[in-house]
Amino acid sequence: MTRWTPDPTFYPSARDAAGAPAEQLAYVAAFDRSAELPDAIAVVDTDPSSASYGTVVGWTDLPHTGDELHHFGWNACSSALCPTAPHPHVERRYLIVPGLRSSRIYVLDTKADPRNPVLVKEIPAEELAGKAGYSRPHTIHCGPDGIYVSALGGGSAEGPGGIAVLDHTTFEVRGAWENDRGDQYLAYDFWWHLTRDVLVSSEWGTPSMIEDGLVPELLLGRKYGHRLHFWDLAKRTLVQTVDLGDQYQMTLELRPAHDPRKEYGFLGVVVSVEDLSASVWVWQRSGGEFTVTKIIDVPAEPADPADLPPALQPFGAVPPLITDIDLSVDDRFLYVSCWGTGELKQFDVSDPLHPVETGSVRLGGIVGRAAHPSFPQERLAGGPQMVEVSRDGRRVYVTNSLYGAWDDQFYPDGVGAWMAKLDVDPEAGGMTLDPRFFPHGDDFRGRRVHQTRLQGGDASSDSYCFP
Amino acid sequence: MTAGQLAVLAALGAFHGLNPAMGWLFAVARGMQERSRTVLLWSVPPIAAGHLASVAIVAAVVSATESVVAGNLVAIVGGAVLVGFGLWRLLSARHFRWAGMRLSAAQLAGWSFLMSSAHGAGLMLLPVLATTTPAAPAGHAAHLAAAAPAGLAGTPAAALDGLLAAGVHTVAMFAVMAACALLVYEFVGLGVLRRAWFNVDKLWAAVMVAAGALTIALTA
Numbered sequence: 166m167t168r169w170t171p172d173p174t175f176y177p178s179a180r181d182a183a184g185a186p187a188e189q190l191a192y193v194a195a196f197d198r199s200a201e202l203p204d205a206i207a208v209v210d211t212d213p214s215s216a217s218y219g220t221v222v223g224w225t226d227l228p229h230t231g232d233e234l235h236h237f238g239w240n241a242c243s244s245a246l247c248p249t250a251p252h253p254h255v256e257r258r259y260l261i262v263p264g265l266r267s268s269r270i271y272v273l274d275t276k277a278d279p280r281n282p283v284l285v286k287e288i289p290a291e292e293l294a295g296k297a298g299y300s301r302p303h304t305i306h307c308g309p310d311g312i313y314v315s316a317l318g319g320g321s322a323e324g325p326g327g328i329a330v331l332d333h334t335t336f337e338v339r340g341a342w343e344n345d346r347g348d349q350y351l352a353y354d355f356w357w358h359l360t361r362d363v364l365v366s367s368e369w370g371t372p373s374m375i376e377d378g379l380v381p382e383l384l385l386g387r388k389y390g391h392r393l394h395f396w397d398l399a400k401r402t403l404v405q406t407v408d409l410g411d412q413y414q415m416t417l418e419l420r421p422a423h424d425p426r427k428e429y430g431f432l433g434v435v436v437s438v439e440d441l442s443a444s445v446w447v448w449q450r451s452g453g454e455f456t457v458t459k460i461i462d463v464p465a466e467p468a469d470p471a472d473l474p475p476a477l478q479p480f481g482a483v484p485p486l487i488t489d490i491d492l493s494v495d496d497r498f499l500y501v502s503c504w505g506t507g508e509l510k511q512f513d514v515s516d517p518l519h520p521v522e523t524g525s526v527r528l529g530g531i532v533g534r535a536a537h538p539s540f541p542q543e544r545l546a547g548g549p550q551m552v553e554v555s556r557d558g559r560r561v562y563v564t565n566s567l568y569g570a571w572d573d574q575f576y577p578d579g580v581g582a583w584m585a586k587l588d589v590d591p592e593a594g595g596m597t598l599d600p601r602f603f604p605h606g607d608d609f610r611g612r613r614v615h616q617t618r619l620q621g622g623d624a625s626s627d628s629y630c631f632p
Numbered sequence: 633m634t635a636g637q638l639a640v641l642a643a644l645g646a647f648h649g650l651n652p653a654m655g656w657l658f659a660v661a662r663g664m665q666e667r668s669r670t671v672l673l674w675s676v677p678p679i680a681a682g683h684l685a686s687v688a689i690v691a692a693v694v695s696a697t698e699s700v701v702a703g704n705l706v707a708i709v710g711g712a713v714l715v716g717f718g719l720w721r722l723l724s725a726r727h728f729r730w731a732g733m734r735l736s737a738a739q740l741a742g743w744s745f746l747m748s749s750a751h752g753a754g755l756m757l758l759p760v761l762a763t764t765t766p767a768a769p770a771g772h773a774a775h776l777a778a779a780a781p782a783g784l785a786g787t788p789a790a791a792l793d794g795l796l797a798a799g800v801h802t803v804a805m806f807a808v809m810a811a812c813a814l815l816v817y818e819f820v821g822l823g824v825l826r827r828a829w830f831n832v833d834k835l836w837a838a839v840m841v842a843a844g845a846l847t848i849a850l851t852a
Contacts, residue, residue, distance in 0.1 A: 169831045177822040246825055248658040249733055249743075254831045360665055362732035399732025426665060630733070631822050632664055 171253035174621040175243045177631040179423035182243060183494045185556040187211075188619040190223075190279055192237075192260060193584060195612035198569040200231035202611060206262065206273060208280045209584065209604055211560075211619070219586070219602035221609065223280030227271060228287070232264025233569055236551075236616050238305030239626055240272070240312060240333055247309040247359060247630035255333065257622065259285070261312055263302035265568070266376065268293055270302055270314065272336050279620060286336050294320030296338040297329035301372050304354050307626065311339060315355050315366070323371040326352030343396075347403035351390040354418050357398055359628050360425040364396040365448065367416040367432065378570040381476065385438060387411035393419075393432060393448060395455050407457045409446065412439045420492040420499070420625070422517075426632045429517050431499055432457070433490040441465035441480060443487035445501060447517050460520055463487065466506050468532045474577050483531045486575075488567050491552040494624050498523070498594065500552045504567055505575065507533045507548035509587070513594055523594030528585060529565060531575055537585060539600045547572065547580040551616040554624035561587040561596060566613035582609040584617070633796065640760050641797050645804030647839070648683065648753055649812065651832045652825075654805075655679035655744055656813040661733070663817050672817055673810070678737040680806040682744025683753060688798035690754030694761040695794030704851050707762035710755070711847030717752050718840030721833065754798075756840055759847040761797060 176182035189212045196204040208223030227234075240259035245252050260282060262271040268290035273282035293299055299316035306313045312331040319325055327349070328342035343349075351368035358365075368390020369375065374383055383389060391413045395405040409416060413434045421430030429449040436443055445461035465482040477483065486505035492498070492514070499520065501510040507530020512520040527535040529545035536543050547565030554561050564584050566572050572580040583605035587596040618626065648654050659679065663672025694706055731743055748754070816824055 167831060167834070169834070171826050171829045173826065175826065177825045181822065181826070247733075248652075248661040249731065251653050251657055252833075253825065253829050254833065360661070360733045362734050397732075399734075630661055 167254040168256060169254070171246070172241070172256050174257045175246055175253055176627070177243070177246045177629065179494050179496070179629045182556050182622070182627060182629065183558060185621060187557065187560070188555060188621055188623070190620040191553075191562060192275075192282070192618045192620070193564060194234035194237055194262065194615045195582070195609050196232065196234045196569070196615060197230065197612050198572070203227045203230050204232045204234045204264070205610070205612060206234075206260065206282055207609060207612070207614070208282070211586075213601070219599075219604060221604055223278075223282075224610070225273060225282045225284065227284065229264075229267065229269065231267055232269055233266035234615060235263055235265035235302075236304040237262040237618060239307050239618070239622070240336075242307040242622055243627040243629050244307055244309045244359060250309040259336075260618065261305045261314070261331070261336070263305060263314065265301055265303055265317075268300040268302060268318075270331075275620075288331075288336065288338060292338050293329060297341045299327060299329050299341065301326070302329070303352070306356060306628075307333070309359065309630075312336070313342065313355070315352055317352055317369060317375070318372040323373060325350040326371065328352070328355060328366070342401055343403075344401040345403060347406070349394050349403055349406070351392075353390060353416070356419045356421050356430070357628065358421055358425070358428055358430075359398070360630050361428055362398040363428070363450075364398040365419050365421065365430060366394045366396065367419050368392055369415055369417060375568070376570060378574045379476070384414055384436075387414060387438060389414040390416055392416065393455075393457055405455055407448070407455060409434065409457060412437050413444065414438055417488065418490050420490055422496045423492070423494050423624075423629060424496055424632060425629055427496070431490055431492060431514070431517070433487040433501065435486055435488060436484050441482055441484035443485040443503065445487065445490060445499070445520075449517070458518060460518055461501065461512065463501070463503055463510070466532070472532045474531065474575055476574050477531070489551050491554050491561075491624055493554050493558040493591075494556050495558055497591075498554075498558065498589070500554060500561055502549045502552055502563065504548040504550045506530050507535055507545070509549035509552065509561075509563060509596075511589070511594060511596055524589075524596040526587060526596060526598060528563070528598075537583070537603050537605075538598055539603050540605075545581065545583060546576045546578070547583070549585070553617040553619060555619060556622055556624065558591045558624075559589050561589060562617045562619070563587070564614040564617055566615050569613070572613065580613060582606060582612060582614050584614055633793065637760050637797075638800050641757065641801045642804035644756055644760075645801040646808045648748075648801075649805040649808030651836065652812075652829060653832065654683065654747060654751070654753070654809065656809045656816070657825075658740070658743075659809070659813040660817050663813070669814075669817065672813055674737070675740060676806065676810045676813060678741040679744040680802055680809065682741040682746075683748045683805055684798055684802040685741070686745050686748035687754040687757065687801055688795055691757060691761055691794035691798040693794070694758065695797070707758070707847050707851035710758045710762055711844040711851065714752070714755050714758055714844030714847060715841050716844075717755060718837045718844060721752070721837040721840065751836060752840055756843050757797065757801060759843050759850060761794060762847055762851070
């Protein structure tokens with residue numbers, strides 16, 4: 166599977182990647198909440214000149230049920246050009262797809278027929294637990310020397326969660342990544358500043374804290390994760406932990422600057438238990454130490470308790486619930502999902518500490534139920550959740566499901582399934598919904614849709630070692 | 633050492649220097665991160681030093697053990713190892729990684745030493761080194777013969793000859809590596825990595841297999 170010339174989808178720098186050709190296809194993780202149907206990777210046509218644009222054109226069912234597919238990723242990406250471990254002749258060809266509930270990891274080959282990926286390997290939960298001591302694989306990143314997989318749970322116990330490494334040619338589980346984790350216990354997302362030998366990780370909860378839904382006692386008891394961890398990527402040791410304060414519950418998505426000379430990044434925090442607001446923070450390093458600063462606060466929106474799900478009725482308000490963020494490859498625009506209020510916000514973060522809101526689109530929402538312009542009669546459930554930005558920064562894709570058990574709590578009458586696309590003005594900012602692109606409902610064959618990956622790479626898949 | 637042998641050693645050095653994985657890419661990256669040609673230039677000597685250490689070990693061992701019997705044995709066993717190692721490199725894709733991106737000069741030399749050793753850089757010189765025994769001037773190897781001064785063969789002093797070989801090789805490697813790094817940093821740009829990075833790993837492995845076969849052929 167090695168090539169004679171570098172994989173054309175690899176770029177040495179973010180600047181080069183921003184000039185990449187537009188994606189033709191999007192891969193979407195789709196799962197059956199009832200665990201009666203197999204989960205699947207749905208393939209959506211993203212070529213505007215195609216007759217099937219905006220529709221599901223391919224489908225790969227997985228062999229088991231109840232996996233609950235989550236944040237999948239590519240086996241290899243632009244980090245293969247990094248000088249410490251260069252291997253540019255591997256191919257971006259396999260999707261590494263974790264089942265968050267089953268702890269299985271699937272490897273799908275997209276090469277022969279990109280519209281119908283073929284399952285080539287299945288890593289059973291026992292192998293992940295036996296070799297790495299982890300369960301509930303969550304997020305995949307293509308590292309320079311292997312495939313890194315964050316996991317929420319321990320192999321035989323609740324925790325600690327952490328990162329497992331897979332061999333990037335055989336896909337065997339090599340083991341746990343950490344040499345010394347200090348007091349890190351909760352895990353969620355991770356990413357890195359490759360050229361600074363820094364890895365950053367965030368926190369959600371252990372399996373029992375999430376799998377049956379949000380536990381109100383744990384939330385009000387401030388037990389969900391509220392810290393950020395900074396690691397030595399080369400030595401694999403925990404160097405520094407920053408606590409945001411326990412009113413900030415669930416430090417989830419991490420989006421470091423793509424420019425490898427920069428040492429800052431963005432963090433989304435789901436909810437403050439003091440006022441139900443959600444927030445975005447920036448980490449940065451000065452004088453060797455990392456500091457974390459809140460830069461965006463999104464307040465809760467008052468609502469009639471009669472319109473709210475039982476869990477929110479005592480509060481009389483809708484929390485924004487920032488469940489995902491994504492940073493354009495040129496580090497200019499940050500997209501912020503407010504899954505509770507059903508809003509996608511766009512901020513110009515050219516000056517990371519002083520973001521300027523440049524766009525907002527409403528879709529769904531616990532109370533708002535905003536419709537898509539193409540189907541104005543249809544009240545949408547869920548909200549913009551996972552966000553994916555194209556490499557050139559001109560297109561943004563969103564899907565609407567968060568996590569099975571949590572969907573049910575916040576959208577008890579059903580979260581549905583929809584995917585939307587927004588067109589962006591990369592110079593002035595601002596974004597508008599594409600009326601031609603709205604696969605939803607039966608298009609996804611009864612599954613919910615969680616996350617999108619774009620063919621050839623996207624803003625949250627690749628990391629670069631050259632400026 | 634004959635002029636022909638020195639030329640072969642230098643050519644292999646140039647080949648090693650050309651391989652981005654042997655260090656010039658790292659030098660370019662460091663230069664670009666710091667926006668400094670000086671940083672780039674200061675990265676090259678430690679990388680060359682690590683390469684020299686790796687190659688010199690093989691060269692010194694081979695030269696010091698030279699005698700008719702030992703020379704043949706070293707050559708044939710070495711040739712077989714080389715063919716095997718080359719085939720393994722050709723067929724295996726297991727990745728090597730030793731350290732991160734922020735390295736001191738000593739760590740950079742260490743990285744280069746391991747990188748060169750893991751790629752069998754020294755072994756690749758075997759056909760030149762192991763077939764130079766002065767006691768075997770006849771037959772197939774005649775045109776490569778008469779390297780070490782008479783009387784020194786098989787003695788520790790002959791190891792110096794091996795070190796000379798390693799030195800010549802490394803100077804060529806250093807020059808080509810520095811030229812590649814500077815060229816890419818100053819003029820060509822990073823786009824060359826996407827367009828022109830031919831899969832040297834496969835070529836490298838093929839050269840190794842060929843060198844092994846040649847060693848055995850010259851000795852037997």
